[in-house]
Amino acid sequence: MSAPLVLVDHVARRYGAVEALADVSFRIDAPGITGILGPNGAGKTSLLDLLAGLARPSGGSLALFGDRLDEKPYPRRRVGVVLQREFVPDRVTVGEYAELFAAIYGVADGARTILRQAELLERGQLAVERLSGGEAQRLFVAAAVVHAPELLLLDEPSSGLDPAAKRALGDFLRQLAQKTCVLLATHDLNEAERICDRCLFIVGGRLRAEGATGELLASAAAASLEDAFFHYCGARVNLVGDAT
Amino acid sequence: MKAFVALARLRVFDVLRSRPATLAFLGLPVVILLVLVLVFANGHPFEARRLTLVGSAAELAAARAALAGEDGLLISSQANLSVARRQLDTRATSAVLWRDEQGGMVLEVGRKEQLWGRGLLSALPAGRLSTSELSRLGYVQFLFPGLLCASVMFAGMFGMGYAMARYRHNQFLKKLATLPVGRATFVLAQISGRGSLVVVQVALLLLLGVLGLGLRPSASGLACACLVWLLGLFVFSGIGFLLASLIETEAVVADLISALTLPFTLFSGVFFPIDTLPRWLTQACSVLPSTLMVDGVRGALLYDVGLAGVAGKLLGLLGWAAFTFGLSVRLFRWHD
Numbered sequence: 001m002s003a004p005l006v007l008v009d010h011v012a013r014r015y016g017a018v019e020a021l022a023d024v025s026f027r028i029d030a031p032g033i034t035g036i037l038g039p040n041g042a043g044k045t046s047l048l049d050l051l052a053g054l055a056r057p058s059g060g061s062l063a064l065f066g067d068r069l070d071e072k073p074y075p076r077r078r079v080g081v082v083l084q085r086e087f088v089p090d091r092v093t094v095g096e097y098a099e100l101f102a103a104i105y106g107v108a109d110g111a112r113t114i115l116r117q118a119e120l121l122e123r124g125q126l127a128v129e130r131l132s133g134g135e136a137q138r139l140f141v142a143a144a145v146v147h148a149p150e151l152l153l154l155d156e157p158s159s160g161l162d163p164a165a166k167r168a169l170g171d172f173l174r175q176l177a178q179k180t181c182v183l184l185a186t187h188d189l190n191e192a193e194r195i196c197d198r199c200l201f202i203v204g205g206r207l208r209a210e211g212a213t214g215e216l217l218a219s220a221a222a223a224s225l226e227d228a229f230f231h232y233c234g235a236r237v238n239l240v241g242d243a244t
Numbered sequence: 245m246k247a248f249v250a251l252a253r254l255r256v257f258d259v260l261r262s263r264p265a266t267l268a269f270l271g272l273p274v275v276i277l278l279v280l281v282l283v284f285a286n287g288h289p290f291e292a293r294r295l296t297l298v299g300s301a302a303e304l305a306a307a308r309a310a311l312a313g314e315d316g317l318l319i320s321s322q323a324n325l326s327v328a329r330r331q332l333d334t335r336a337t338s339a340v341l342w343r344d345e346q347g348g349m350v351l352e353v354g355r356k357e358q359l360w361g362r363g364l365l366s367a368l369p370a371g372r373l374s375t376s377e378l379s380r381l382g383y384v385q386f387l388f389p390g391l392l393c394a395s396v397m398f399a400g401m402f403g404m405g406y407a408m409a410r411y412r413h414n415q416f417l418k419k420l421a422t423l424p425v426g427r428a429t430f431v432l433a434q435i436s437g438r439g440s441l442v443v444v445q446v447a448l449l450l451l452l453g454v455l456g457l458g459l460r461p462s463a464s465g466l467a468c469a470c471l472v473w474l475l476g477l478f479v480f481s482g483i484g485f486l487l488a489s490l491i492e493t494e495a496v497v498a499d500l501i502s503a504l505t506l507p508f509t510l511f512s513g514v515f516f517p518i519d520t521l522p523r524w525l526t527q528a529c530s531v532l533p534s535t536l537m538v539d540g541v542r543g544a545l546l547y548d549v550g551l552a553g554v555a556g557k558l559l560g561l562l563g564w565a566a567f568t569f570g571l572s573v574r575l576f577r578w579h580d
Contacts, residue, residue, distance in 0.1 A: 053422070086419065105424065
């Protein structure tokens with residue numbers, strides 16, 4: 001049996017007195033989209049930061065591709081990351097942005113690949129800040145996958161997008177997920193229900209439920225993922241605030 | 245009115261809620277006053293006159309003894325007569341005392357300084373007065389290396405300090421941490437990017453210096469000056485990096501860089517030789533990276549002192565570079 005792509009084992013993360021994550025464990029064995037779902041402040045970004053190697057756990061361990069992150073150098077070339085608030089350099093064109101990421105990942109003709117994948121081949125001369133929210137998000141994702149990573153981590157990629165842009169981004173991610181393990185943090189349960197193969201429900205830093213989207217719906221006898229979320233996480237969860 | 249008060253209150257607390265910003269805001273005028281007192285406590289530095297002696301240690305001691313009663317006169321020695329004359333031409337010294345081929349002492353001054361020269365000569369055991377027509381732009385030539393070094397200081401401190409604080413604030417450094425690019429690569433790329441702009445700036449100023457100010461640096465002098473600049477750029481980038489390590493907000497980093505610029509300029513011999521300052525201050529200032537850089541570039545460009553003449557400055561700058569970068573690497577937070 002091959003090693004899991006992602007293995008999170010009893011992970012905790014504290015910021016001083018604040019417990020952002022407590023005893024979180026799960027594993028992902030195959031490509032597909034896994035949604036990390038929970039209200040704001042639930043610990044989604046903390047979990048992604050740990051998986052992206054941006055922070056260290058206060059307890060427990062994480063492993064990517066069979067290697068523990070505290071034992072081996074972080075496998076940057078096998079992972080792509082899109083942050084919640086992506087940095088856009090001032091006065092940089094779409095083409096230059098694509099060239100920067102192609103150069104960093106050392107991918108020949110990578111800039112063209114990024115532009116093609118983001119469907120921005122005709123807009124290479126445009127400043128990145130002039131792109132629409134959906135276009136910019138496509139560019140960020142395309143840049144993060146130019147090196148064909150096995151794992152893609154996305155933090156709230158569709159936040160602030162209009163419904164059409166959200167749907168287009170979802171389709172784009174579904175396409176990527178055929179070969180890539182995508183971990184997506186979101187509090188948009190409708191979007192998650194549409195695109196996620198698996199879901200993790202996190203509230204107050206604790207993993208309340210996990211499994212294939214269909215199984216979670218079936219076992220909770222829920223009509224929607226939102227109903228399933230409330231079934232597992234309790235009615236005292238406020239989706240736009242922290243768990244109470 | 246309520247909106248006015250609320251907005252004004254917001255602006256006041258923007259400064260007061262940050263301890264470094266409050267310190268910079270309230271402390272900066274005090275620092276400036278202190279700097280001015282230290283520099284000008286004994287009158288302005290141009291009141292002091294300097295005599296450069298080209299001769300042996302015994303001759304220097306004899307001259308010091310003979311001129312002991314001359315208030316405000318600084319006496320220094322220089323091994324090379326042509327360098328001493330260039331110093332006279334650029335107003336780095338007021339007079340040169342040297343021995344001619346017949347063994348007689350010659351006191352050389354600028355034409356406008358004849359009267360002062362005669363007075364000085366009367367205090368010496370023997371000798372004759374020689375006057376020279378000094379270059380009209382001599383003092384501008386003296387200032388020129390300081391101006392070139394100021395570009396490097398700004399480029400280093402702003403290019404690294406301000407940029408790093410801004411990059412951390414807008415999450416560029418966090419993004420960078422997710423990419424397969426080393427931190428050293430990033431830092432060197434920042435220095436090289438800004439440095440390449442400084443090269444163009446310095447080249448343009450040098451061209452103007454040669455065409456308009458009559459500067460005639462030798463090839464070796466130019467090479468030595470470039471070496472000092474390069475190390476100076478590293479040192480001031482390191483200082484900027486250190487500031488960005490200690491301070492979180494870019495506005496406070498900018499304030500602190502502005503605060504540092506004044507002492508770095510006044511105490512580094514950009515406008516006047518620092519040995520006109522009180523002795524303890526002169527000694528402290530002589531180890532400042534800005535002083536090492538200005539002295540090194542001035543020596544290489546104006547007086548053609550060669551690699552041996554700037555070796556001490558290069559070593560000093562190397563030490564500063566190691567110290568600032570070493571400390572920054574320990575203290576710097578790449579992301580929140």
